[in-house]
Amino acid sequence: MKLQRRALLRSLFAAAAIVTVPRWVFASRPDAAFDADNADGAVGDLFDGPVTESDQVTLKIPDIAENGAVVPVTVSTDLADVESIAVVVVNNPTPLAALFELTPQSVPEVSVRIKMGESSAVRAIVKAGGKLYSASKDVKVTIGGCGG
Amino acid sequence: MGKPIKIRAKIKGDVAEVKALMPHPMESGVRVDADTGEAVPKHYIQEVVCKHNGTVVNTAFWGTGVSKNPYLSFKFKGAKAGDTVEISWRDNTGDTSVSEITFK
Numbered sequence: 001m002k003l004q005r006r007a008l009l010r011s012l013f014a015a016a017a018i019v020t021v022p023r024w025v026f027a028s029r030p031d032a033a034f035d036a037d038n039a040d041g042a043v044g045d046l047f048d049g050p051v052t053e054s055d056q057v058t059l060k061i062p063d064i065a066e067n068g069a070v071v072p073v074t075v076s077t078d079l080a081d082v083e084s085i086a087v088v089v090v091n092n093p094t095p096l097a098a099l100f101e102l103t104p105q106s107v108p109e110v111s112v113r114i115k116m117g118e119s120s121a122v123r124a125i126v127k128a129g130g131k132l133y134s135a136s137k138d139v140k141v142t143i144g145g146c147g148g
Numbered sequence: 149m150g151k152p153i154k155i156r157a158k159i160k161g162d163v164a165e166v167k168a169l170m171p172h173p174m175e176s177g178v179r180v181d182a183d184t185g186e187a188v189p190k191h192y193i194q195e196v197v198c199k200h201n202g203t204v205v206n207t208a209f210w211g212t213g214v215s216k217n218p219y220l221s222f223k224f225k226g227a228k229a230g231d232t233v234e235i236s237w238r239d240n241t242g243d244t245s246v247s248e249i250t251f252k
Contacts, residue, residue: 026209029195034211070215089213093178097213100222105205107163107223112208113215115176145215146178 068145150245164227
């Protein structure tokens, strides 16, 4: 009888631990995605499922970047339950530039400055409510920012 | 220990907006040193953890495509005067830095 009670308590604690684990998609850095040398591969390494272009994702980035070494990007969305935001520079040697893992306390708006090696499409992918949404902009770069 | 992070944060209503500047060379490994002719080794921030009163509000994972001396801005709900925001980063060499501010 004592043994059964102990086993029951143990499994209850284990269940409670699982329930309280945060629901972020990535607990640690997805290195493979950051090493991927093509945009679709990087996104595929991060997320499963179809990505839908959505005007609920706002990608703020200049049309022309004079200095490709420092290009300001802001991604925001009015979608609910945002888990992750990824920034992908399609023509960069390793396209995945940044991945933001948010929490229920976050307001889904992030800004960062990225390097662009050459003119390229820049894509923002948002995972919200388990689904994937994106917005994309073509950015012209005058002087490449990868160290040339 | 990496250089300290400059943090500015303000609260509008219930939402805190935090802006951080992190001195760091952010070498992608692609740039060639003009003097030596060799590629400068990769040296870049890979992970940034942002906390509010000790609880993580967001984590950023970065690749080599983030600019030198990275700027990061993010927002979260539920902030008030007296609360703290802590930002810490870790780079690919294992170096780290942590800085904290308190909302006035």
